[in-house]
Amino acid sequence: MSLRIGTSGWSYPSGKGTWNGMFYPATRSVRDGTKGFDELRFYSEHFNTVEVNSTFYGQPRADVTRAWVERTSPGFEFSVKLYQKFTHPKMFKEAALRRAPGATGSLLDVLAEVTRSDLDDFRSGIEPLAAAGRLGALLAQFPPSFKDDAQSRDYLAHLLRAFDGYPVAVELRHRSWSDSVADTLSMLNAFGAAWVQIDEPKFRFSIRQNYLPNVTSFYYMRLHGRNAAQWWRHDKSEDRYNYLYSASELQEFADVAGAARALVKKSYLYTNNHFSAKSVVNAVMLKAQLGEPIEGEYPESMLNEYPELRAVLDESNRRVAPPEPTSSPVPSRSRGE
Secondary structure, three states: EEEEEEEEOOOOOOOOOEEOOOOOOEEEOOOOOOOOHHHHHHHOOOOOOEEOOOOHOOOHHHHHHHHHHHOOOOOOOEEEEOHHHHHHHHHHHHHHHOOOOOHHHHHHHHHOOOOOHHHHHHHHHHHHHHOOOEHHHHHHHEEOOOOOOHHHHHHHHHHHOOOOOOOEEEEEEEEEHHHOOOHHHHHHOOOOOOOEEEEEOOOOOOOOOOOOOOOOOOEEEEEOOOHHHHHHOOHHHHHOOOOOOOHHHHHHHHHHHHHHHHHOOEEEEOOOOOOHHHHHHHHHHHHHHHOOOOOOOHHHHHHHHOHHHHHHHHHHHHOOOOOOOOOOOOOOOOOOO
């Protein structure tokens, strides 16, 4: 069964938690030999999948997704978050109001209605990924305010029907969905949609999950971090993702993912604690715990910042048998046989 581990997003160029100077070069210049540095290409040398967050803020464009395919190896997959208009109408309206101050509430309500054109635009934008066999899953991430009621169920069913033919992973956060677990599973299973398993700071009405897969086609897990102190109140949105899982905390998810791997065709695990590339460190730690190959090189500055990463890489190197002496007179049967 296929297991893919990566991070949520690959480009974090600004803020205190930037990846520049940590996972990526600090600058892009001729003098430093980093002009033209390709973040996605470098990222794909370390992981075989990524969860795309940029499509939440704007519809995907075919020319952009086609370039993603060209910049990564054939086995690399992109899971794509649905446009915010599909899952966060309130956020969409607030963004529209910022772009056009003075717009009336009724006009915003009309703008927030999902149309056939919206759906067609999204499908068109991800078509290069699907055509190349590089599309992982579509992520429908709903806010905590999205509660289980008749209207919400009707809308979710409509959305899943609209993306029929694509693997869709649904992230639900309000406990009402797990309180009616049988009904929720029945609906998701009817569409072959995976119920996203999440780890994040809990609130009073947080969803309850057992982390097990609900469909056999694929499994989807997201680790957001456990920075409860800054999750709800923070100066910058990036602050809430400033959390590094310990090896013991990750082991629970590695164990579950290992069990799920035997039950489903594909598994996707994404770390979203992206502040200062902590998601990269935890993704590598998960790969080690699950016995997945660890590839690519990591900057010395990052290894100094995260001794946990250095320890994992050192252990990974120890597991690799040293090359046999080329002068050995006895032919080796271990190569290619």
